Amino acid sequence: MFARGTAMHSARKGSPNTGSHTSGDKFDRFEKWLRDNGARFDQLEIKVYDDGSSSSRGRGDDSNEEKKDTVTKDDGEESEMRGVHALSHIPPNTLVMTIPRKCLITVEMGQATPIGQAILNSDLDLDAPKHIFLMVYLLWDRKVNGTNSFFYPYYEVLPKTLKNMPIFWSMEELAELNGSYLQQQIADRNQAIAEDYRAICEVAPQMRELATLEEFKWARMCVCSRNFGLQIDGHRTSALVPHADMLNHYRPRETKWTFDEDRQAFTITSLQHIGKGSQIYDSYGQKCNHRFLLNYGFAVEDNRELDGFCPNEVPLELYVSPDDPLLNEKLEFWTRGEINDKNHGPPGRATTRLQSTHAAEPLGVPPLLKRIRVCVSSNENTRLLFSLLRALACNGPELHALASPVSASCGPIVRGDDRSSSNVARSLFGFPELPSSNSVLTGSPMPFGATYHRSCRDIRHPVSLRNERAALRLLLQIVERHLSAYSTTLAEDETDLLDELAYPRFSNKRHAKIQVRGEKEVLHHFARWATTALEVLDVIEEELQEERGSIEVSSTGRVSVVNHEERPSFDFLIQRMEDDAESRDIGHHTIVRYCADVLGSLRREEFKNIRRQRVLQQEQPRARTSSGRIWRSHEPGSSKR
């Protein structure tokens, strides 16, 4: 919503979608309460937008906009879409908002309530404890102090239903996410909240009197979408900050916020010029749309950074086929790298998970090995994905070469999610130095001479052309399986999103569509990666065949190369892709770098091998047939001289 320059829905008196307005006092009371307690926001005003599908106006156009009125729609529901606008031009570096400490609701305040105390004195293992303490305060204070609460004017302006949050979506709205992993995450979130509620009610039965499960969920989502992580008195905490939580999300950020210890207040400062009437945004961070949707109830139409980076991601599910003759070896090799990995729990856990997945899966479904989040713009996970694919694609000799321990001192692993496309391939497929002559593995820092057990995580660079082809085929298979789960294609989603009547701006239906479109974009990127690379591998294979088969040995023993028909060479192909990359996205650039650098280096190796073998053959005593074929001296028929 509220993307710059587009689709800002304004509340206009008498506009068909807004219906009648109720009194706007609650916003006046809210602002007065803040001012009376020392808050400053003189250049700002809160606006309420129609959250229906009325005609849109550009950012900054404030004519006819209804200030601080509660917009009631035809169905009697209040609009829950508000935002903050500039009353006058704001230059960069202007302090636009100061909210004193006493107007903040902090984690510590929740902990000090009787329910907070009961939770602290229990050994409850809560999902997001800071959020829980904030919501406990909210629910407790609202119930216990009611209209007498210091924070009552704030509670009055909090959104009532939060029906944009996926945990509150109808079945019909959820169905828009068919095929998406987000459906499961929403179900998990619902379950986790219900479990927290039950667990808290057990240690603090008063909770049941404070809130029903539905109210508990409302408070949970209210906190989730509005809290700020702060440092107060040198202590990390979270807080609800009235008014500051009225700013909507936009990137790149144009304001910054902090808790100012000198002022003992939460402050917001502009980072650039903000025009009179313009909406003032806060950045909620660079996030995948599934996180925006799950935690804030919206998806960003074009979730892309200025440099082209797109944080949208998809968890790919990797399986080992039960028909794989190396099933057990691969499972063993696979789980080895999990040990001592903080992301994957204590030793043995991965194996347990594998076994339980085995047990839980219906017959015929391969055991799930891993879910790995990948996005178009390169990151650590794409490296891991390729490692896992290579491990899964190993044949016997490759796996056995990998499975034997090495004694070595290994170079550091290159980390970080390098954005620059020229760094993408380097960071994805970089070859940290390994003193071992084994070209299969990379390593992690370890003392010289220590014995190192490799795991699938170590196969950070390619094993062989054969392995790479098998890994890419596997990738294509995985991606196609994921894509087949959706009921619509990417092209259909793109067309649907053009229809703003069927998919109104800021509707849950549209946000779901944006989410699945983003997932498919990632999947298509990896499909394109695999198909492009497989095509390049075909060309490489032809070149190698030619190199192997074109050796003709004359009667004098001279080796010559036979000319074959014209077809694009590897170099030509890469050049064409590189030229194309100029006008294409960062994803395309990554694919080109992979083909040029990774497949290119495998190709060079293979050519070297062929030439090495040729030299060896020439050095060996050989026999010649009349057709010029080379016979090795030990081959059958070599004695026919």
Ligand SMILES: C[S@@+](CC[C@H](N)C(=O)[O-])C[C@H]1O[C@@H](n2cnc3c(N)ncnc32)[C@H](O)[C@@H]1O
């Ligand atoms: C911190 S509140 C911002 C104020 C909120 N609009 C309100 O009226 O109370 C966060 C919520 O605002 C809405 N929101 C913020 N940024 C948005 C965006 N870019 N697009 C759509 N909705 C947005 C979402 O409902 C989100 O959960």
